[in-house]
Amino acid sequence: xxxxxxxxxxxxxxxxxxxxxxxxxxxxxxxxxxxxxxxxxxxxxxxxxxxxxxxxxxxxxxxxxxxxxxxxxxxxxxxxxxxxxxxxxxxxxxxxxxxxxxxxxxxxxxxxxxxxxxxxxxxxxxxxxxxxxxxxxx
Amino acid sequence: xxxxxxxxxxxxxxxxxxxxxxxxxxxxxxxxxxxxxxxxxxxxxxxxxxxxxxxxxxxxxxxxxxxxxxxxxxxxxxxxxxxxxxxxxxxxxxxxxxxxxxxxxxxxxxxxxxxxxxxxxxxxxxxxxxxxxxxxxxxxxxxxxxxxxxxxxxxxxxxxxxxxxxxxxxxxxxxxxxxxxxxxxxxxxxxxxxxxxxxxxxxxxxxxxxxxxxxxxxxxxxxxxxxxxxxxxxxxxxxxxxxxxxxxxxxxxxxxxxxxxxxxxxxxxxxxxxxxxxxxxxxxxxxxxxxxxxxxxxxxxxxxxxxxxxxxxxxxxxxxxxxxxxxxxxxxxxxxxxxxxxxxxxxxxxxxxxxxxxxxxxxxxxxxxxxxxxxxxxxxxxxxxx
Numbered sequence: 001x002x003x004x005x006x007x008x009x010x011x012x013x014x015x016x017x018x019x020x021x022x023x024x025x026x027x028x029x030x031x032x033x034x035x036x037x038x039x040x041x042x043x044x045x046x047x048x049x050x051x052x053x054x055x056x057x058x059x060x061x062x063x064x065x066x067x068x069x070x071x072x073x074x075x076x077x078x079x080x081x082x083x084x085x086x087x088x089x090x091x092x093x094x095x096x097x098x099x100x101x102x103x104x105x106x107x108x109x110x111x112x113x114x115x116x117x118x119x120x121x122x123x124x125x126x127x128x129x130x131x132x133x134x135x136x137x138x
Numbered sequence: 139x140x141x142x143x144x145x146x147x148x149x150x151x152x153x154x155x156x157x158x159x160x161x162x163x164x165x166x167x168x169x170x171x172x173x174x175x176x177x178x179x180x181x182x183x184x185x186x187x188x189x190x191x192x193x194x195x196x197x198x199x200x201x202x203x204x205x206x207x208x209x210x211x212x213x214x215x216x217x218x219x220x221x222x223x224x225x226x227x228x229x230x231x232x233x234x235x236x237x238x239x240x241x242x243x244x245x246x247x248x249x250x251x252x253x254x255x256x257x258x259x260x261x262x263x264x265x266x267x268x269x270x271x272x273x274x275x276x277x278x279x280x281x282x283x284x285x286x287x288x289x290x291x292x293x294x295x296x297x298x299x300x301x302x303x304x305x306x307x308x309x310x311x312x313x314x315x316x317x318x319x320x321x322x323x324x325x326x327x328x329x330x331x332x333x334x335x336x337x338x339x340x341x342x343x344x345x346x347x348x349x350x351x352x353x354x355x356x357x358x359x360x361x362x363x364x365x366x367x368x369x370x371x372x373x374x375x376x377x378x379x380x381x382x383x384x385x386x387x388x389x390x391x392x393x394x395x396x397x398x399x400x401x402x403x404x405x406x407x408x409x410x411x412x413x414x415x416x417x418x419x420x421x422x423x424x425x426x427x428x429x430x431x432x433x434x435x436x437x438x439x440x441x442x443x444x445x446x447x448x449x450x451x452x453x454x455x456x457x458x459x460x461x462x463x464x465x466x467x468x469x470x471x472x473x474x475x476x477x478x479x480x481x482x483x484x485x486x487x488x489x490x491x492x493x494x495x496x497x498x499x500x501x502x503x504x505x506x507x508x509x510x511x512x513x514x515x516x517x518x519x520x521x522x523x524x
Contacts (some may be wrong), residue, residue, distance in 0.1 A: 073278035077175040126361025126521040132390035134293040134302030135345035
């Protein structure tokens, strides 16, 4: 989306609850170096969602002028990554999948979160050894 | 090789696939980092070639070796066109295509010197787009996390943190010229079909080159340690350098010694076999790998000249590896693209020692010797992000 990594400062107002949520989320993403970086990540992901929704003819360019392939690529990857969570904890999607299953349109118990491949768990030793031998994010 | 499947190393999986596709079921290159969905790519930034690895969505491993050569793309008036990469709007031929058209070499050197060269960036992004296309990803915009293998000498213990890591100069260059970089790459294949890729390097995992081979040899695809060896001497015969690196895991230590020039010495000797041809060292390296050379408009079989070079210069390279075989303390692992050329000679020399294959030493099969560092680097990244 961006051709340059230079960023302009923009200010927004957030609520106390949103600030607390940010603080808690920051702990979940150790690779994110700062609160502003976390906000930036949320902003980038959110922009692609908005671009996917920007489909009204006559109100400027569709999809914010981005190519449909670019928008679809980003949104699709977000969706695929979040599907196991939504299937396990959502309300609407499990019902839709159950209906599809009743209609014979799915091959296995698609309402089970196990039906969607969870990321494999790796042995922690492997990460520890790579860290110990100098592999580091730069 | 006969171990149960979960006791097989990553390298065992590669060898076990034979000539068929190499598939790691349940794995893919899709990872999440900094909350963003990305694709993981292993890259070994060799002096003679970039070696790249990634997994397709079905877990199939794809690797590429891209010679570090580049040339401006020209219009071919008739006949078969060449695959062209348009990087940031500049039409280019890279890798083997560039070598066919008198492309320039990128000078060998430290990572910090190479990544600042705009031609390095062009080859890097063109190679990434080629890899994604080969791995079956649809053209579009992708965030990438690159697991970048740098020369072993560029990883050292930081005195303040007492931890091994990429040295400051290399790290600073990668942060300035690789991490965060965005490129638009159009791939125009030989039939004129065009694909466009927008690639963003979201993050870079730096590491020593030999760590990739060590990981591929010692870990299963699930990250389990499958070797009972605590200390390994990795002897890496690369294009630019010949290095040996002692790796121990308890305590974590990495001691590197450069023991001489790599297969570039063979390339220089090969150049001297064709004094009028004005071969670049990279073109000579490529001829050594392929056994063919274009001269006076004819593709010539140069196997005979290669054998002469190996007989004269190859023994010098082998001779520098012998001290590694004489020591008894560490398991010895021979790797690097030079194994493709010198594997047979090395086998002959090892056979004259008391070393036992599998027990005292292992030789990475030539089919994987060039790309194994990048495969291991890819897995080091996967291990860290799931």
